[in-house]
Amino acid sequence: MPRIIKIVNGNIITPYRVINGGTIVLTDGIITAVSEENIDIDAVEIDARGNFVAPGFIDLHVHGGGGFDFMDNTAEAFREIARTHARYGTTAMYPTTLTSEKEDLLTTLSIFEQVKDEEPVGAQLLGMHLEGPYFAIEQRGAQDTRYIRNPDPKEYKEIIKYSSCIKRWSAAPELPGAIEFGRYVKKHGILPAIAHTDAIYEDVELAHENGYTLVTHLYSSMSGVTRRNAFRYAGVIESAFLIDGLDVEIIADGIHLPAALLKLVYKIKGPENIALITDAMRAVGLPEGPSILGNLKNGLEVIIEDGVAKLPDRSAFAGSVATADRLVRNMVQMADVPLIDAVRMMTATPARIMGIDDKKGSLVIGKDADIVIFDSDINIQKTIIKGKIIFDKDTPANNLVGLDSQTVFGN
Template sequence: MKTLLPIFGALACCLPAAAETTHRVKIINAAVVMPSKVVENATILIENGRIAAVGTDLGEAFEGAEIIDAAGRYAAPGFIDVHCHGGGGHDFSDGTVEAMLGAAEMHAQHGTTLIYPTTASCSNATLFSLFDTYRKAVKKNTRGAAFGGIHIEGGYLSMEMKGGQDPRYIKNPTPEDYNAILAKGGDLIARWTFAPELPGSDALIGELARRGIQMSMGHTSALYDEAVSAYDAGMSSITHFYSMCSGVTRRNALRYAGVIEAGYLLDGLYVETIGDGIHLPEPLLRLIWKVKGPDRIVGITDAMRGAGMPDGPTVLGSIDDGVPAIIEDGVAKLPDRSSFAGSVCTTDRVVRSYVTKTGASLPEAVQVVTLSPARLMHIDDRKGSVTPGKDADIVLFDKDINITLTMIGGKVVYRK
């Protein structure tokens, strides 16, 4: 095979001379991770932040372009994390631009090019402060993972499935409450996690569906039929599958299936999986992989501020009003060890877990943090694969998934 994409390769060689404002980059000697295979000794041509061509016979194209020599390393689409609370000692709910930028920068160093800052259950005042901070941080974010929109996790959650969420702020959805939130930050909210069995959830689903906000069922005690109804109404994913999700229960001698069983039986329902190898041990990862496959698995970090930090005390949620936690054994826990309190995972670790624990091929493992989340968020027309026309969000890594370069929109934001 001389070219991976012969049509685009041929066009690239015939492009007109670049104008003075044109920015061209040429990644050479790359093992390009495509959705179904890895293509060795390939070249990626980038023009003005977008992928112009990918192929194995593009040596003469883009003369004078900035050259990045991959030196045989893998070149994959930038990783997308739809569920992340923070990292590097920062939480997105801390209320400062510095915290948001610091967390985004740390995750970019691990291959994340698009991140959805995620809240925990908190006061509306904390949430509104996050909205204000987000608007400021977006304009200054030049070295970190790009912001894709806010993911609200809570406070419309099941109290018995609260996990590490602060019980002070767990409540049922009411139009007065969520309309106030939407009025303040509706233009920023990309996705919302809540328990579909709560009174008032049906109306909330309708409102969020009308606004095009992606909805995920999580921290939920819903029975199977309730989960199916929520899916039919527009909820398209399950937040951190198995963690704080109802399974088979017995009521008055009868067994009832729950959200976990809905995740397996509803083919179109996406499941988020925390890829640290601890929240989901190897047998569960293998089972999820066997049933759902890469097309309906979205790998997430669920990282809190402790990601990238040493073991010891930390805080889940905002620094001023969060829940005490501790980092040990590669995960965050509540101090009494009764529950996990988020993870300290990064997206490169997610890919590594799927390769080593499920038998997934490298393209399949990469898909769970690229094309699958892009499809979930309906941005796969511009994100999620190394395809001509899409944004030049690209990461380079070695055989052990150690990130050596992160590029967002054709610009290098991290180089090891």
């Protein structure tokens, strides 16, 4: 018998409008109806209690959470990070690496291959995002200088041959060989993104012509207007605003970018070209204090304070401890963005950027039943992934992984 779930009394956020008091039907993990009216059907019923019902949040750039980093290189780390972020509304994510030795990177890819087809215990793992090691040393941010290098065709071809799970690779396009690198990864179905870079407009324009269509964490670790021999040049920030075909991602934790910059990016690029990302590291969900960015063996010591990760000397940020609900909340409350647009930047736009919008990113018939229910302050009440309740705030254990909705709510 098909497993049918009916969500009622919800304010459903569709790509076009909010349906107040609407109903959505999920059949075997797929959305089969979205209606303004109650639908008379024999199904397990979930009462949304007047809360918002939205597509599940998609995080394109996340390193860790719950005390784990993807580069810890254990299956447990992957599972616990996915479980942690599901509590905050993330239903799908792209695990992200840091600059590292090639052997460590290959191990991370192997662990992904090991867990990717498991029954989800948290957010779905859709593919790997390699952040580095091909970066500008001057824009390294918290990336480890020991591993930063120029694109090496022998190396990146070997890595791509090693695993088919790579979906995105961030690099500095001005480096020697970076244009050829961008063309190669694009040819192999991998999205090349601009990151940790000192490029000027002409570099970015050339990169865009050769497949780079996304700017990684806009404003962080990249050039703005610079001078060379007294002449001014537009940097990556200005290029992202000028080139219509470039999408951008932003860390909307309210710290990496203050309210004024959140408003500026939204005003210029619009919700259709902005993806909200956590860029979260292992300290998500943990108390403030010392932590490690990257793997425990040779990662970078950082300190968590003021709601962000910092280098120990407090000279720079070193990743965020944001969660997806916080990003949406900040765009609404700090940047004065309409809720429907804030949700779009966490759902439909990331899905379109990664080419998965045929299955995810919006509450449309035929798409995966990845859903979050949240209140007016964007506090997550339930997270549903492919029709299964992964998180329910009202359940004491706050952990419903693997339970059918009928087990929780009855008939």
